[in-house]
Amino acid sequence: xxxxxxxxxxxxxxxxxxxxxxxxxxxxxxxxxxxxxxxxxxxxxxxxxxxxxxxxxxxxxxxxxxxxxxxxxxxxxxxxxxxxxxxxxxxxxxxxxxxxxxxxxxxxxxxxxxxxxxxxxxxxxxxxxxxxxxxxxxxxxxxxxxxxxxxxxxxxxxxxx
Numbered sequence: 735x736x737x738x739x740x741x742x743x744x745x746x747x748x749x750x751x752x753x754x755x756x757x758x759x760x761x762x763x764x765x766x767x768x769x770x771x772x773x774x775x776x777x778x779x780x781x782x783x784x785x786x787x788x789x790x791x792x793x794x795x796x797x798x799x800x801x802x803x804x805x806x807x808x809x810x811x812x813x814x815x816x817x818x819x820x821x822x823x824x825x826x827x828x829x830x831x832x833x834x835x836x837x838x839x840x841x842x843x844x845x846x847x848x849x850x851x852x853x854x855x856x857x858x859x860x861x862x863x864x865x866x867x868x869x870x871x872x873x874x875x876x877x878x879x880x881x882x883x884x885x886x887x888x889x890x891x892x893x894x895x
Contacts, residue, residue, distance in 0.1 A: 738808040740822045740856065742892075745846040746809050753800040756793055764790045803845060812842075812892035820864045822856050825890045828864075831872065831883040840892055841865075860884075 741749070764786055771783035812823030820826055825840045840853045841864065847855035854861045863875045864886070873884045 736806055739803065739806050739843055739845070740810055741803075741807045741843045741845060742812050742823060743809055744812075745843060746804070746807050749800055749804050749807070749845065753797065753804060756797050756800070760793050761790075761797070764793055815891065817889045817891055818868065820867045820886065820889055823892050825892055826864055826886060827888040827890075828873075828884040829887055831885055836887070837884075839864075 767786040768783065768790065771777075771780055771786050774780055774782065777783050810822055815821050815823045817824055820841065822841055822843070825838060828837050828839070829835070830837060838852055839860065841856050841861050842853045844855040844857050847853050847858065856862065856865060859877050860875050860882075863873050864884075867873055867886055869886050869889055871886050873886065875882045875884065
């Protein structure tokens with residue numbers, strides 16, 4: 735059975751665009767680079783050839799990875815998810831009970847997670863601990879840095895699909 739992976743509509747489109755670019759442009763460019771490097775002669779000591787072949791391997795690997803992710807994607811419109819509980823796609827305002835620091839996270843799939851922009855994966859320790867909780871709930875999270883305590887202050891819909 736295929737394990738579905740949640741992804742926002744925006745994240746799904748990004749995956750498809752990257753796949754399209756790799757298949758239609760990057761793959762063709764690297765094939766041309768390999769042909770050009772071959773024309774230079776001896777392949778044993780041809781750094782351009784070896785670099786192009788290595789790049790080709792990375793591109794083909796990423797294409798396979800993206801095809802798998804697109805195929806297993808469960809697309810969720812984050813603008814329509816309910817906000818009475820923490821679910822995929824919502825924005826959660828938290829207070830760290832140890833430091834009184836306010837933090838805000840958007841819960842997305844693993845491919846879309848980027849802590850720098852405030853997006854975390856629903857499969858991360860914090861994301862997984864928050865799922866199904868409500869405003870006012872306190873959550874203990876086992877993180878690599880130790881146990882952290884949070885209180886959920888607000889749950890709101892995401893502005894992005």
